[in-house]
Amino acid sequence: MGCQMNLGELVNEVRTNLKDQRADVLASIQDYINEAYRWVAEETTLPSLKTLFTVDTVLEQAYTTITGNFDGRLLYCGTSEGKISVLDGGLIELLENHPDLSEEGDIEHVAVEGSTLWYAKIPATVTSLICLGYYKPTPLTVNTDTPSAIPDYLHRGLLVNKASAIGYSIIEDGLEGERPNTSYYEGEAVKALILLKGWVEKRRGHLRRGVWSV
Secondary structure: OOOOOOHHHHHHHHHHHHOOOOHHHHHOHHHHHHHHHHHHHHHOOOHHHEEEEEEEOEOOEOEEEOOOOEEEEEEEEEEOOEEOEEOOOHHHHHHHHOOOOOOEOOOOEEEEEOOEEEEEOEOOOOOEEEEEEEEOOOOOOOOOOOOOOOOHHHHHHHHHHHHHHHHHHHHOOOOOOOOHHHHHHHHHHHHHHHHHHHHHHHHHHOOOOOHHHO
16 A cells, blocks of 8 residues: 655655656656646546636626636536536537527526636626536645645555656657657556546445535
């Protein structure tokens, strides 16, 4: 079983794996680890990165802005009256259903493009929308920071291996044929990602379907 690792410990392990004295590579290990952290968050839906927030509609306007470190995944939207359908196809699908985005009325659908939340129809009064969104992990910046969104026992398997793969992809850039170290560490990171997805799924399965089991 693995244990919780902080940024300083992660950097030291990646440095050991890389065995490379290139100053540019060694100086960028923290960046590789944060890139690995973002990769993990993008490849699954980590429970602690789900964030409940409210956002208000704007009079005579079919969109509003979601603030913060929102990653573009809207898991739920509704009002005090109930759920509103979130269109997976983004603004294109919203336009297909509502060609006239200036039409007023009760909101029937919402769609997300980046940090912009589009809705149709436009409420006649400012309406608060209750949302459950997925946010990017907070970057690790000081040695004592920990990747708390990931279970402790997968810190090494996911972040050390993926960051090592990123580093080796630079070190081995230009090699003809297979890049053995890059491939090895990438493969180990993918194995750990499969374990993470199983961990996430176990935390979904016993919950009733609803806002909190998304």
